[in-house]
Amino acid sequence: MGLWNQLVRPFTMARSTTAMVAGWVACVAITMSPAIAQERLQSGSAPAAAANATEPVLVVTLGSINKLMQDINYLTSAVGQPQAGGMFTMLAGTFTQGIDMDMPIGVLVPLVDGAPQPIAVIPTTDVKSILKRLEAQTGPADELDDGTLVIAVGVNTVYIRQLGNWAAMAPSKALLDLAPADPTTLFNGLGNDYDIAFRLQMQQVPAATRGMLIAQIRQGFEQAMEKQDSADAEATREIADGTMKQLEQFINDTDSLMFGLNIDQPNRNVSINTSFTAVAGTPLADIYGGSKPIPSQFASVIRDDAAAYYHAASSISPEAVKQTRTTLKSTISSLGGALENEDKLNDQQRADIRAMVDRVADLAIASIEEGRADVGALLLADQNDFRFVFGSFVADGNEVAQIVKDLAAKVENETDAPRFKFDQSTYKGVTMHMIEADIPAKEDEARRAFGDTLQVHIGTGAKAVYMAVGRNSDSLLKELIDNSTLDQGADRPIGQLKITLLPILKYADSIESNDTITAMINALLAAPDQGQLTAIQDSVPNGQSSVIHVGEGLLKAISAAVMQSRQGNGGNQF
Template sequence: MTSVTREPHRALPRIAGNLFAVPNLNLRSITVNYQMNRLIGSLALLLAFCGVTYGQAQTPATVDGAGEMKPMALLTISGYDELKEDINFLGSLAGQPQLAAQFEPFIMGFVQGLNKTQPLGVVLQTDGMNFAGAICLPIADFATFLKNLKAFGIDSSDAGEGITQISANGQTLFGKQGNGWAFLSMMPQMLENLPADPAKIFSNLSEEYDLGVRANIQNIPEAYRQMLIQNVKAGMDAGMRPMQDESDEQFETRKAMATAQVEQIERMIKEIDEVTVGLSVDNKQQRTFLDIAYTAVAGSKLSQQLAEMADTKTNFAGFFQPNAAGMLMLASKMQESDIAQMQQMFGAFRKQVETAIDKQSDLPSDEAKETAKSAANDFMDAMLATLTAGTMDGGAVLNLTPESLSFVAGGFIGDPAKVESGLKKLAELGKDDPKMPAIKWNAASHDGVNFHTLSVPTPDEEEPRQLFGETVEMAVGIGKQSVYFSLGRDCIATAKKIIEESAANPGKAVAPMEMSLSIGQILKTVATFEPDDETLQMVSAALENETSGRDHVRIVAQPIDNGVRSRFEIEEGVMRAIGVAAKAQQMQAAGAPR
């Protein structure tokens, strides 16, 4: 048996893993662009907001003399006619173009008299002191609506002053008739000061989304926003205790990082104006998408930072290949506050990496561990230099066919020489190990980028050999302000092409973040290796023959007026593939031939 001390190459993957899996490090905040960090904060804020407003709804204020009622939260659902078209579109993808008809008798029996062209929803409003909120249904004949509810075991009675009490299974709602609308709420006081025509405040959401939610953060009374901030701080203080085997220095570092995160949340509560989440089935453009967006308070620091994102450009346009099997583009500027926070985090990051290396039993000596630490510090120096420069610019591309796989990633690096230095130190660790593949330094160059290559034998299996050949070729390219990693057939040639296309299109306008996957290309390759999987074959064939390349899943972050919107989109081909797969599974379960 080969001893551990003779196999330092086994430690290399673990060392690399330590760089990307160290506890207490939010790697996303380092590698993902600015607006995605803010997006995560907005989601957390929205959830906290819902908790605050729901608690207030239980004990509504009744103070007189306040100002104009403003919406704190809206939830909208498209009109029935629009929803029916979307349901039928989804059904058509699975061979059921009249799917909505299966549900219509029950739905219309429950909400008979519903205006099918109008949206419905929920509104929660405040004037700073008093609260109002209700479910808003476009029903002109409230009496007939209440009568129809009896068939479902729901009783109603007159509560006076135009209010109706509605009861079922021990639960109670209160309702009243408006001008073409029926309003339902948990308390009769909540039915006061509601909008006369909810369609007017619903329209911005309902015209774009089948289901939309919007929170107007700055319309939440100041006292409740401060309460939310205090609750966040109290939660941090309650959880900030030293962990087992954690040194005082590590605890203080972790505490400082948590404090910085709480300060960021507090800033978001003060500077985010609106948060919107919307889901739409777009039967006209044959796609489905989910949007998460936020806008900033005018004149705020956040607003100024978002304005800088309105015109993002990349110097790595060669990675922008939306028709590839997979693509990722990042192009944004980091703000000073983010850079300062990342620099603070890196202090803890380095110590955790060094501690993890000290525990590596695969490294044969203290000298080897010091070399590994030095290599890790070089890589972290390169990352920190990139963050300090405030530029996130680069991408990745996956090209895939049943006969070939190639992957290239790269982008701006603040100190590429540190990457090269780290690689050479890792190579030094394994120089005496015959199992360690030899690196060919300066094997090729192109436009100022020097490539170092490595070849490893491909596993003796049909699938990887078909994709990679006899060996898996890898290359790392080091430029003046860039680093590239390439893997697969013709890896250097593929990287060179991306470098050339980038040089030919400097400053190309792109979204701050865009990622896409071609499900058809991926499944076609997988299906080649699984010829006996009938469901997989059916889905792959449907994607190739029926969707004309509309088989992508995309995530795109784009600037909007004084804000950012991130959209998760599924094209028609993917939805059709899901329908084909579901139908095939149903037939298989029923024992029918496919």
């Protein structure tokens, strides 16, 4: 059974606190590798501790019972389902006696003879009392001469050993010899920092084992490619082969991966943290290590009054440029094959589209080759107001304008084609253009949002392109240009996103109101925040980290929408 299944199974089994404790026991037995023979209760024998074993490749933790109870009570109350948290607390109080309520629970997964083998570690000084209370689920425990406890879970056998303040559980008695007397040092950065977390140490996996994994994936890739009989099979193979090479690089060069989910009561949000590091000196480390914050032309989109903004500005390493160039070229090649198979296009149309795509790709590659990425987007919204502006660094803004001009010439005789107005004015070195399109009378919501005519403002500078949509959004575009020289530092994350739901909902309500929007607005007006979602990406040595925060207001708004939907379907509740 694969490593992922070994990881997931304990949590899918933990449907209640009873199942959570019993599940850690059962999962160890159920996920037992065929490499270790099942040892039945009657034998009482155990093989010698495995000599060919690694340090834990994977460490999975659940927060302490007290933390889980408090956090689940908070979360279920926040989403209007306090009874669910109360049920969890009741079951936890009943079935976790004997467990240290303030220490995390963990699963350690070393490789034994190349196969992952899970060892559960429970914080308790008296595992016998826990097993006694679980006899209805597991049956009574047997005790071997050395004090090892043995229980049968279905057709499987689980071995348990008391190790000081911890108890270890495994599908083989030999595995218990690998359990540390104190696993807390393995929990650093996990444990009670999160409600659930894991860390994968890829370099603990022997190179031969990683090679076998890559070979299996490549075999599946080759089998899939053999089934490709379309005209663009060669282009598809080129893209897939590039993806396979990147995956192989990822498996070989990754040092560690970490994931953590935490219900954060003090800050009233749910957070998801991830981090990735590559082995120093590898091409993958060069890719991520070369990504650093840089001064930005578009940092002014980071505004407290924004309904939403996105900003990213970072250097790009030569290795990343090389990899991106290869990926883009493969993608364009595949698109060319797809165009050849498009029956609705004539030869001239195919040629025109391919030429346009090639120009866009060439511009994208040229921009990447300058070794930097810089982009910003801003949405301002409230009742009866919607404005969006976007800006990005490009290698040649004049080429952007020429591409759009050439496109306009191609479609000017098409029915319902938009109207292009080029070179209308110049503002601080940026040439202004506009695209207009009439909105059909039947599109009531679109007309209320944009008026009878949709206007898209475009600005092209020497090294930048701008776009703005919404009534009077041209002023917002000029404001972005005005502020383009203000950010001269780089003391910020390489990427960040923030969405605030309430102003977006208020604007949607002014366009077309309904009961669900009203319910969500009312929930947000009573919430501690306006429905915020934030995401931050930053560089770390040889890697990157990210954190996502989901505010309590957003949780309440989603819950209100679900409840309103259920009421509309007959009043069904959770």
